[in-house]
Amino acid sequence: MKLVIGIVRPEKANDVLEALYRAEVRGVSMSRVQGHGGELDRVETYRGTTVKMGLADKVRFEVAVSDEFVDATIEALCEGARTGEVGDGKIFVVPLERAVRIRTGETDKSAVTPVVK
Amino acid sequence: MDTLTPILAAAARVDTGDTAWMLTATALVLFMTIGLGLFYAGLVRSKNTLNTFMMCIGAMAVAGITWALVGYSLAFDGTGDLVGGLGYAFLKDVGFEPFGATTIPHLVFFAFQGTFCIITVALVSGAVVERMRFGPFLIFAALWSLLVYSVLAHWGFGGGWLIEGGTLDFAGGIAVEMASGFSALAAALVVGARKDYGRQALLPHNAVFVLLGAGILWFGWFGFNGGSGFGTGNAGVLAFTNTMLTPACTLATWFVLDLIRGRKVTAIGAATAIVVGCVGITPAGGFISPAWAMVLGVLVTFPCYAIIVWRPRTRVDETLDVLAAHGTAGLVGILFIGFFAQADWNGISDGLVYGNADQLLWQTLAAVATPAYAFVATFLLLKLMGLVVPLRATEREEAIGMDVTQHGEEAYASGEGAILVTTEAGLEGPRPVAQPGAA
Numbered sequence: 001m002k003l004v005i006g007i008v009r010p011e012k013a014n015d016v017l018e019a020l021y022r023a024e025v026r027g028v029s030m031s032r033v034q035g036h037g038g039e040l041d042r043v044e045t046y047r048g049t050t051v052k053m054g055l056a057d058k059v060r061f062e063v064a065v066s067d068e069f070v071d072a073t074i075e076a077l078c079e080g081a082r083t084g085e086v087g088d089g090k091i092f093v094v095p096l097e098r099a100v101r102i103r104t105g106e107t108d109k110s111a112v113t114p115v116v117k
Numbered sequence: 118m119d120t121l122t123p124i125l126a127a128a129a130r131v132d133t134g135d136t137a138w139m140l141t142a143t144a145l146v147l148f149m150t151i152g153l154g155l156f157y158a159g160l161v162r163s164k165n166t167l168n169t170f171m172m173c174i175g176a177m178a179v180a181g182i183t184w185a186l187v188g189y190s191l192a193f194d195g196t197g198d199l200v201g202g203l204g205y206a207f208l209k210d211v212g213f214e215p216f217g218a219t220t221i222p223h224l225v226f227f228a229f230q231g232t233f234c235i236i237t238v239a240l241v242s243g244a245v246v247e248r249m250r251f252g253p254f255l256i257f258a259a260l261w262s263l264l265v266y267s268v269l270a271h272w273g274f275g276g277g278w279l280i281e282g283g284t285l286d287f288a289g290g291i292a293v294e295m296a297s298g299f300s301a302l303a304a305a306l307v308v309g310a311r312k313d314y315g316r317q318a319l320l321p322h323n324a325v326f327v328l329l330g331a332g333i334l335w336f337g338w339f340g341f342n343g344g345s346g347f348g349t350g351n352a353g354v355l356a357f358t359n360t361m362l363t364p365a366c367t368l369a370t371w372f373v374l375d376l377i378r379g380r381k382v383t384a385i386g387a388a389t390a391i392v393v394g395c396v397g398i399t400p401a402g403g404f405i406s407p408a409w410a411m412v413l414g415v416l417v418t419f420p421c422y423a424i425i426v427w428r429p430r431t432r433v434d435e436t437l438d439v440l441a442a443h444g445t446a447g448l449v450g451i452l453f454i455g456f457f458a459q460a461d462w463n464g465i466s467d468g469l470v471y472g473n474a475d476q477l478l479w480q481t482l483a484a485v486a487t488p489a490y491a492f493v494a495t496f497l498l499l500k501l502m503g504l505v506v507p508l509r510a511t512e513r514e515e516a517i518g519m520d521v522t523q524h525g526e527e528a529y530a531s532g533e534g535a536i537l538v539t540t541e542a543g544l545e546g547p548r549p550v551a552q553p554g555a556a
Contacts, residue, residue: 011516014317034533043538044525055534085513 001096001112004073006061007035008081008089013059016080020061023076025069026114029062039087058089064096064112131213132220135348139221139229145340146232150177150239152333156388157243158528159326160437162319164518165247166528172242175255180238180262184231188263192270192292193230198278201271219347229344234270237293238262241495243437244301245308245508247319248515251523253508257499261300265494269296269487279486284479285458285466287356288345290400290451291487298444299488300495302435307499310434312512324384331388335364338395342402355462356402359410364394366414374422389442393421396446401454404465409457417449448484455480 008016013030020028034055041052063073070093077091101111154173161169180188190205193216205211208227216223238258245254271277273284273291280286313319321327342360346353371390372382397417398410405413424441455477458468467473502508509515514522521527 009516011518014313034531036534041536042521042525044521044527044530044535046526046530050538051532051535052538053534054536083513 001064001066001099001108002070003094003096004061004063004065004070004077005092005094006063006077006081006089007033007058007091008061008077009083009087010057010059012081012083012088013061016059016061016077019076019080020063020073023072025063025065025073025076027064027112031060031062033058033060037087037090039085056087064099066109066112130220131215131222132348135220135350136222136225138349138353139225139344139347142340142344143225143229143232145337146229146236146344147177147337149334149337149341150174150232150236152330152337153236153239154330155326156330156334156392157246157437159323159328159330160321160385161246162518163322163529164520164527166322166520167526168251168519168523169242169246171251171524172246172254173239175251176235176239176242176258179255179258180235180266181231183259183262184234185227188234188267189227189230191263191267192234193275196276196281197271198281199271200268200277201275221347226347229347230270230274233289233293233341234262234266237266237289237297240293240297240439240443241300241304243439244305244435246436247519248311248509249308250508250510251519253502253506256506257304257502257508260498260502261495264498265296265300265491266292268494269491272487273483279479279483282479282482283466283475284451284483285404285454285463285476286400286451286483287352287403288342288399290447291483294396294399294443294447295451295484295487296491298440298442298447299491301439301444302433303492303495304499305433305435307496307503308508310432311436312515314434315432321385324388327385327388331391335360335391335395338399342395342399346403352403352463355407356398358407359398359402359405360395362407363398363410363414363417364391366411367391367394367397367418370415370418371422374418378426389421389425389438390418392442393417393446396443397450397453400447400450401458404454404458404463406457406459406462409453409459413450413453413457416453417446420449421445444488448488451480451484452477 035058036055039056041054044051044053065073074091082088098108099111100107150173154170157173158166158170185208187206190203191201194201194204211223211227213222213224215221216226219226238261241261270292272279273286274280279291338360339357343353343357345356368387368390371386375382375386394414397413401413421441424445425438428435428438428441454468456468456470458466458476459471460467466476469477510519510522
């Protein structure tokens, strides 16, 4: 089991979700975060105050998957989030020690495998 | 020179009561443009909030100036069939004397009409938000205010062929509502759909803004309609009261349609209904009885509701439905006069139901000619502008959002991670200063 973390542009979040669904990866969390990578700072002016916005808005996806879904998830994230410009984001894959589905008490692989109705 | 409605056949003397009301009404109508900005801003995505609002603010600057330079003169100087003269250009001869048969100073009349021009230009922006560049929009606003608004204001208010022929339009079914609605359709077609249109859900980001904006619009509309009698006489009083009644009926009807369609009454639907009702009564306000005004409120709901449900299923990204809310409701209001105008109430003319078929003929002419002129003129204007200057932001700018790319600001900036740049040091030599909330 792995936790795949993808940090992407907010305007690409919908494309990523689409790509994940197409790859049949279900069970996704997303949150709004701010971060700084390599992109150029943008300059904003509010009356007399000029500021460099060092942090850019990003969307962070967290996807817990069983091992055979790791590559599909990474591919979907890349496909959905890539524009080719600096600032497209990063993907981190970290090992996942345990997972529990609260409703049933299922653990590990069955907990991260989506329910099929 | 007296080309205004004969309701005003009074002594050419300034009346203090009338003037006091018209000064107030002028301020009320100007405030409507802010209400519209809030209404529109709530309907777009958060990354486009400021740009959307700024298009309305931009109209205040641009149309306010063009109106004073030549727009007012083109609309209200003389009885030329198609367009007025240049006698009032640069506010020449616009002073403290009453205008025409009104009992208010010419300057007040000019300012009151100017606020109409401003909000009409702002209305059109609803068709092109979230993608049109700000600079080209301002150029468009300036040209449109002269080529379309002033011409149609002349037809409907100022002494052009419609008003001279006998068309009744109390507060702008022609120049404001149909002009903006059908121009919006043309603008949406020329500028093209947003890149995500039809692919992603593009939802309103703040429904409370939408409701508050609609409320401000309704509030201001009492000046808009109530002021279009140019005093405190019967016509203005009738229009004022009808402005309360018609939207109430539209709201209730919209609730019912919402219930039938989705089993729930929606808030954004309600805000839309307020606008539709106010637009519907705009042309008819001083010409129909309160009872017919309530019927109008019910009737006007159906075509507008239908278009608002149908339009998003098409490829036409007329983003904020100016055609449905303004063009269609204005057209319904104009035609409604042809049937239900009542000389007992307005002292001028009956409609078909009261035995005067001619009235319906002239209302129908207005309902055909105005949309045609507004659509064609706007379409050509934007096509020609598009040859000279790109109208749209790039796809990348559209993705990032118009607030940052057009204005260098955000509506909801947190300041986290922002580094202060002093002007003296320039952008090259920033002096980092910790901001509250920065990590």
